Every structure is written in C-alpha cells, then in structure tokens.
Amino acid sequence: MATPGRQNLPNNPPTISSIKHYYIPLLLVATSVFFQLVVLPRSFPPSHYDVLGIPKYSSIEEVTRAYEKITSRWNSSVTVPPEVDLIKVQYAYELLTNQLLKRDYDIFSIDEYIDVVDKVKEHYSGKHLSEIDLPLIEAASFDPVYQDLEVVKSENFSSIFEDDKPLLLQIISTGSKRSLEFSATWKRIGNLLDGVANTGVVELSDVKLAAYLAEKKSNGQPFFRNGLPTILGFPPGCKSSSCLYRYEDELSVDAVTNWLATSILNLPRIPYHSKESLVQNFLVKSKPHQVKVILISKTGERATPFIRQATRTYSPYATFAFAMWRQEESAFWWNMFGVESAPTIVFVKDPGVEPVVHEGYVNSSTFIDLMEKNKYHVLPQLRSLTSMELGCDVNGHSRAGKDAKIWYCALVAGRPSPELSKMRQIMRKVLDKLKETRGTVDQEPASAPAASALEQKRLTFAWLDGEAQNKYCFFNLHSEDSFETCGPRRSMVDAARLFIVRYERFPRDEKLDAKKQEHVLHSWYQTESDPVSTLVAKYNGSSETSEIISWISRIISDGDSREIPPFRTKAPDLVPEEADQSWAQNTKRLAPSGGNIKHLASSFKSRFTDHLGDPRIGPSLLLLALMSSGYIWLNKNRSAQTQTQSNNSQSESDQTKEEEIRRQEEEKRRRMRGKRGSVSNQLIPPSITDFDPKNAEQVAFSDSDSE
Numbered sequence: 253m254a255t256p257g258r259q260n261l262p263n264n265p266p267t268i269s270s271i272k273h274y275y276i277p278l279l280l281v282a283t284s285v286f287f288q289l290v291v292l293p294r295s296f297p298p299s300h301y302d303v304l305g306i307p308k309y310s311s312i313e314e315v316t317r318a319y320e321k322i323t324s325r326w327n328s329s330v331t332v333p334p335e336v337d338l339i340k341v342q343y344a345y346e347l348l349t350n351q352l353l354k355r356d357y358d359i360f361s362i363d364e365y366i367d368v369v370d371k372v373k374e375h376y377s378g379k380h381l382s383e384i385d386l387p388l389i390e391a392a393s394f395d396p397v398y399q400d401l402e403v404v405k406s407e408n409f410s411s412i413f414e415d416d417k418p419l420l421l422q423i424i425s426t427g428s429k430r431s432l433e434f435s436a437t438w439k440r441i442g443n444l445l446d447g448v449a450n451t452g453v454v455e456l457s458d459v460k461l462a463a464y465l466a467e468k469k470s471n472g473q474p475f476f477r478n479g480l481p482t483i484l485g486f487p488p489g490c491k492s493s494s495c496l497y498r499y500e501d502e503l504s505v506d507a508v509t510n511w512l513a514t515s516i517l518n519l520p521r522i523p524y525h526s527k528e529s530l531v532q533n534f535l536v537k538s539k540p541h542q543v544k545v546i547l548i549s550k551t552g553e554r555a556t557p558f559i560r561q562a563t564r565t566y567s568p569y570a571t572f573a574f575a576m577w578r579q580e581e582s583a584f585w586w587n588m589f590g591v592e593s594a595p596t597i598v599f600v601k602d603p604g605v606e607p608v609v610h611e612g613y614v615n616s617s618t619f620i621d622l623m624e625k626n627k628y629h630v631l632p633q634l635r636s637l638t639s640m641e642l643g644c645d646v647n648g649h650s651r652a653g654k655d656a657k658i659w660y661c662a663l664v665a666g667r668p669s670p671e672l673s674k675m676r677q678i679m680r681k682v683l684d685k686l687k688e689t690r691g692t693v694d695q696e697p698a699s700a701p702a703a704s705a706l707e708q709k710r711l712t713f714a715w716l717d718g719e720a721q722n723k724y725c726f727f728n729l730h731s732e733d734s735f736e737t738c739g740p741r742r743s744m745v746d747a748a749r750l751f752i753v754r755y756e757r758f759p760r761d762e763k764l765d766a767k768k769q770e771h772v773l774h775s776w777y778q779t780e781s782d783p784v785s786t787l788v789a790k791y792n793g794s795s796e797t798s799e800i801i802s803w804i805s806r807i808i809s810d811g812d813s814r815e816i817p818p819f820r821t822k823a824p825d826l827v828p829e830e831a832d833q834s835w836a837q838n839t840k841r842l843a844p845s846g847g848n849i850k851h852l853a854s855s856f857k858s859r860f861t862d863h864l865g866d867p868r869i870g871p872s873l874l875l876l877a878l879m880s881s882g883y884i885w886l887n888k889n890r891s892a893q894t895q896t897q898s899n900n901s902q903s904e905s906d907q908t909k910e911e912e913i914r915r916q917e918e919e920k921r922r923r924m925r926g927k928r929g930s931v932s933n934q935l936i937p938p939s940i941t942d943f944d945p946k947n948a949e950q951v952a953f954s955d956s957d958s959e
Contacts, residue, residue, distance in 0.1 A: 280877035300344035352427030404452035470866035550594035558616035666748030675748035
C-alpha cells in the first residue's frame with residue numbers, strides 16, 4: 253500500500269540506464285573510430301610514389317618508366333588531366349630521379365622543395381604542362397670541405413668530446429638548398445664560438461651517424477622535424493643523443509649564438525641601455541672598484557657567447573653594459589667617451605682618467621687580451637681578490653718573486669668621496685712621474701730609490717676603501733684622526749691619507765743565537781702571526797707630487813739599509829666584497845633545474861604530436877573499450893548476485909526470527925497456565941484426613957466383633 257502524500261517515481265528506461273553505465277566504453281569506441289577515419293589518414297598522406305602509382309622505395313629506373321607511362325597516356329588521351337595532377341606528377345618525377353633528394357626523402361622523409369608545388373599551381377593555373385617552366389626543382393649541390401666546414405664522421409665522432417667544451421653540430425645535405433644558403437652564416441657562428449664551444453658538420457651520406465642523431469617516429473623511422481639544416485647542442489659532459497638539445501628557432505647568427513649561450517652554457521645576459529639609462533643606471537650605480545665596460549653595437553645583436561663568458565670570468569673586476577649606436581646621438585658618444593663610430597668597446601676607469609677606446613670587431617682572444625690589460629684601474633684597489641697580484645699581502649707574496657726579502661706597498665685610504673678621488677688622482681701623477689724617471693734616475697736622485705723599487709716590482713701603488721675595509725684601515729692608521737678615514741661616515745669630514753707598508757720576509761733558517769731562535773720558533777708555533785714582518789709609515793706632508801716622491805724614496809732607502817728587528821703580529825684579513833647579485837640571479841634564473849622547462853615542454857609537445865600518427869592507437873582504444881565494458885558487465889552481475897543473496901539471507905533471517913518469537917510466546921503461555929493452576933489449589937481448604945494431628949493415638953473399641 254502506497255504511503256499517503258508520496259508519489260511513485262517512474263523508473264529510468266533500460267536503454268538510458270545502460271548508456272549511463274557504459275558511457276566510458278562508448279566514448280573509447282567513438283575515439284577509436286575518429287582516430288582511424290580522421291587522424292590516422294592525415295598522418296600518412298599519399299607519398300610521391302603513390303602519385304606515380306609505384307611501390308615505395310622504387311628505383312630511379314622504375315620511377316622513370318612510371319613517369320613516361322603516365323605522360324604518354326596523357327598525351328594520347330583526348331581528355332587533359334587537371335593541372336594539379338600534372339604538377340604533382342612532374343614534381344614527384346624530378347624529386348625521385350635526383351639521387352641525393354631521393355636518399356633524403358626515402359630515409360629521413362626530407363622534402364624541402366614541396367612549397368614549389370603550391371607556387372607553381374598558383375602561377376600557372378589553367379595552363380598545360382608544356383607551358384610550365386621546367387624543371388620545377390633547382391637542387392643545390394655543394395661540398396662541405398670546399399666551404400671550409402669541419403665534417404664529423406662516425407669514425408671520429410667520439411674524439412670531438414675529448415675536452416670539456418660544449419659541442420654545436422649542424423646536420424646538412426649536399427643536395428639541400430637551405431644548407432648551402434646557411435653555410436656562410438654557420439662559418440660566422442663558428443668564428444664567434446672559437447674558444448667557447450666546438451663546432452662540426454654531419455652530412456646525411458653518413459647514414460649511421462645521421463640516423464643516430466635524428467628524432468625517431470613511432471615506427472622507428474629517423475626524421476628531422478624542421479628539415480635541414482638541423483642544429484644540435486651538446487652541453488658540457490654530454491656525449492650521447494639522450495642529453496642533447498635541438499634548436500628550433502630562426503637560422504640567424506644572433507639567434508643561434510644566443511640559444512647556445514642561454515640554454516647550453518647558462519651564461520648571463522648583458523642588458524642594452526639607452527644613453528639616459530647608461531648614465532643613471534650604469535655609470536652612477538656601478539661599484540667604485542669595478543672597471544666599467546661599455547660595448548657599443550651598430551646592429552643591436554645580443555652579446556656573443558665569448559663576451560658573455562668573459563663577463564662571468566671578469567665580473568669581480570668589471571661590470572658590463574651594451575649600448576645601441578645611433579647616428580643622431582653621435583655627438584653624445586664623442587663628447588662623453590671620444591667614440592666616433594661603432595662597433596666600439598669603451599673601458600671607463602678611475603675618475604678623471606680618459607676612457608680606453610677600442611674600435612672595430614673583436615674575436616675571443618682579442619677580447620680576453622683587452623680585459624687582461626684593462627681589468628684594473630690605473631691606480632688599482634687593494635681588495636681580498638687583488639692583494640696577491642698586487643703584492644700587498646701578508647702571506648709573503650711579492651710581485652718581485654720569492655727571492656725578494658723586502659718590498660713596499662703605497663696605499664691611499666679613505667671613504668669614497670671627492671677627497672679620495674682627488675688623492676687617487678695625485679697618486680696617479682706620482683706613479684706616472686716615477687715611470688718617466690726610471691731611465692733618468694741619475695739626474696733626479698731624490699726619486700731614484702722609488703723609481704728603482706718600482707722597476708724591480710718591489711713597490712706597488714693602490715688605494716683602499718676605508719669604509720669597506722675598516723678593520724684593515726684602523727690597523728694601519730691607529731691614530732686619533734683615523735675616524736676621518738676609516739669606518740662608516742660619522743661626520744661631514746672625510747680625509748684621504750697616504751701610508752706605506754713595508755714587508756720583510758722572515759726566513760725560518762735565519763742565523764740567530766740559540767735563545768732567540770728558540771723564542772722565535774716558539775712564537776711561530778704558539779701564536780698565529782703573519783709569515784712576514786710589517787711596518788707602517790704615515791705621510792703627513794703636502795699634496796705636492798715632488799714632495800710625495802721624495803718621502804717615498806726616503807722610506808724605501810731607509811727600509812732597505814737599516815737592520816730592523818722582525819716584528820710579528822697578526823694583521824686583519826681583507827673583507828671579501830659582496831658578489832654582484834644581478835649576475836648571480838641572472839645565471840640562477842637561466843640555470844635549468846632538472847632540465848630547461850621550455851625545452852621539456854617543447855619535447856613533450858613534439859612527442860605527443862609524433863605519437864598521434866601511431867597506427868596502434870586505434871586498435872588499442874578499441875581493445876580498452878572492450879575490456880572496460882566487460883569489467884562493467886562483471887561488476888553489474890556481481891552486484892546483482894550479491895543483492896539476491898542478501899535478500900535470501902534477509903528472508904531466512906526474518907523467518908527464523910518469527911519462529912523464535914512464536915516459541916517464546918508459546919513458552920510464555922505455558923508458564924502462565926502453570927501459575928494459574930498453583931493459585932487455584934491454594935484456595936481449597938485442606939481435609940482433616942490429609943494428615944495426622946500431633947500426639948495422636950489409635951483407640952481400641954470395646955464392642956469388637958471378636959467378643
């Protein structure tokens with residue numbers, strides 16, 4: 253009986269219910285049919301052999317016979333075939349009768365002249381074959397050896413990985429027109445990569461090596477996705493095809509070299525600046541100890557790999573920027589740096605010093621030579637990085653060599669300020685004056701000791717950042733007015749000071765008496781002290797060049813002639829400068845983490861596209877549909893059997909419960925009947941004959957019959 257107020261909902265029809273259960277198998281069947289009828293035919297278009305009606309990989313003789321048979325039939329027929337068929341047949345004939353083009357097409361599916369068909373159809377629409385200019389294909393033919401290209405073969409392929417440099421390979425065909433056109437660009441790329449990466453060319457005639465480097469289709473056939481030429485990059489340490497990178501951008505010098513520098517070598521980029529940002533963001537904000545290198549370009553190309561590699565090598569010494577040359581801005585470049593044209597490299601050094609200008613293109617070795625000559629200021633800075641090279645080092649390193657016992661370092665210390673810049677300019681004049689008088693020391697005896705020490709490399713001039721190297725500055729200028737020179741700025745007073753550090757090597761085999769030798773060795777091993785003895789002389793005179801030279805000469809003359817007892821102490825170490833964070837962040841951003849993300853995404857997309865042409869996908873989808881439908885059918889039957897068993901067990905359980913209830917009720921009724929019987933017996937009074945009274949006796953009667 254239906255519950256009042258509730259309506260019976262109609263059940264779903266069996267067909268709709270079945271579709272809901274089997275929608276996944278039905279979707280797989282539909283996808284399989286679509287793949288077999290639409291996707292797969294597009295992945296296997298008719299080949300040029302199909303156009304001629306002959307089997308694939310037929311010989312050139314068979315191609316010629318098929319072509320002659322078709323053209324003779326057309327010539328004898330009244331009906332003229334469409335021009336599309338004429339052009340396709342002619343193109344297939346020319347392609348398959350060229351030995352090089354046929355080889356590339358049969359083995360690697362290369363058909364770079366196919367656009368000729370569309371151009372001819374558009375230009376000669378409605379015309380007969382006799383009116384079309386033949387041949388359709390103008391195939392190129394060149395020898396890579398004559399083009400000065402280094403050809404790599406299977407025999408010497410492993411030998412090109414002997415050093416740790418990356419490798420850039422180009423795969424070409426001697427019958428490819430694009431390969432011939434790119435040969436000049438490739439030579440330019442090779443020149444720019446000299447010293448940075450190895451280069452080589454692989455020709456398709458070396459089928460074994462070319463097939464090893466090619467991509468593979470689902471059926472195992474090698475192919476080159478973007479045709480020829482194909483460019484491959486091997487990072488340092490990569491020696492197989494499993495870790496190479498494939499170039500897929502435009503074939504230009506700038507694009508290829510930038511790809512190698514960015515994706516293969518992870519080199520930092522050098523930004524371009526306008527003339528306004530060059531002054532505000534580069535010249536003003538650059539660190540004072542770094543030489544500023546400005547590369548003025550006329551083409552706007554990005555930095556070549558050897559320049560970007562040099563920027564990473566010399567980043568502790570210099571900072572780099574690119575600028576675009578414009579003719580309307582030529583006055584700015586001339587007035588600012590004395591530059592007349594581009595390309596030009598400008599080295600901006602000390603304040604007040606004329607920039608060093610190098611005009612013209614440079615190669616790798618020339619640029620390295622320029623950087624080595626100009627990586628320091630005219631008056632170099634004493635830093636933790638330069639102390640060894642300058643000889644101003646307490647660890648016993650002198651520019652004069654290991655045999656030098658005494659040497660000197662003249663330092664100008666101060667906080668970065670106009671006063672420091674002025675004092676640096678004065679010391680540059682002192683240095684230039686001493687260089688001029690090195691050959692005329694007899695005429696100027698006051699400067700002879702300093703000029704001689706400079707020539708012997710026992711005297712070095714440098715400047716010290718008193719704010720960044722405050723501990724070292726205070727150690728040498730321990731006086732009341734040191735705060736005007738060393739440490740953070742506390743007032744408006746900035747004073748640059750000149751002092752000389754005298755270094756004397758202390759050999760361990762020096763002839764000392766036994767007690768002094770024992771004392772010295774004890775102090776050597778028990779205390780941390782510098783391996784050289786250092787003394788400091790501070791200058792308090794005027795800023796006249798001649799007076800400074802005379803003072804330096806007196807210090808050197810006195811220091812070389814006097815026997816000064818060794819004085820051992822521990823000088824504070826120079827504080828390392830902070831690394832240029834912009835270079836570090838740029839390199840970190842370019843560095844791949846488990847592989848370049850863009851490269852991995854492109855590789856995944858390419859592989860997915862390649863597998864769409866796999867003829868096994870359709871049958872696999874159909875098999876998957878059958879398996880899933882069988883799985884669903886089994887689950888439905890299993891659930892139905894489980895439900896039936898559940899219902900049967902439920903009915904048996906209900907029947908058992910009913911019998912138990914009936915048994916309990918019957919037992920209850922029996923108990924009730926027993927209780928009612930016992931209660932009725934208790935209500936009837938007992939009879940006098942039911943039991944004998946207590947102390948009762950049997951009485952004998954006198955009127956017995958026996959008498």
